Amino acid sequence: MSGIGSRLRQERERLGLSQKNFGEIGGVEANAQGKYENGGRAPKADYLSRVAERGVDILYVLTGTPTPTQLENLSQIEEKVLGNYRAMFKEDQDAIHRLTSTLAEHSTSSNGKSRSSTQDS
The missing domain is CATH 1.10.1220 (Arc Repressor Mutant)
Incomplete structure (x- = not known):
């Protein structure tokens, strides 16, 4: 499995969330979340916006390239x-x-x- 679905699953797992919990954040049921992750369905912009608010790297999900992290502003x-x-x-x-x-x-x-x-x- 590769592409958006697998990267979305990787982000969900990175955040330590179940499909049910992650789907709730995105405003979808667990079965829809599963379809997103297995490539059976494409996530919509409002879903992506909601999960981004919880720390999902949307650039990575969509392109496979992680968002660069700026380290120069660390305390x-x-x-x-x-x-x-x-x-x-x-x-x-x-x-x-x-x-x-x-x-x-x-x-x-x-x-x-x-x-x-x-x-x-």
Whole structure:
């Protein structure tokens, strides 16, 4: 499997979400999500917009080219966290990914806003 569907699945898995949860974010049922991922159906723009708001790299999904990440604007703490992460064994990186995905999901579960965006208000 290659193309948009497989990249969409990769992004869903990267975020640690089930097809049902991911479909809910995009405003579709789990069976539609499955069809998107297996290439049986093409996602529409409104769906892509919704999942992009939750961290999906839409450029990657559509083209296979990841969106470049700007690292020059990282705070000192972010640089330290990233440096520590890169120094870890793969298994530990996987655990950190699961932890941060879960924390982010909990942070955005109320009103669809992240904790930092609600603190800025």
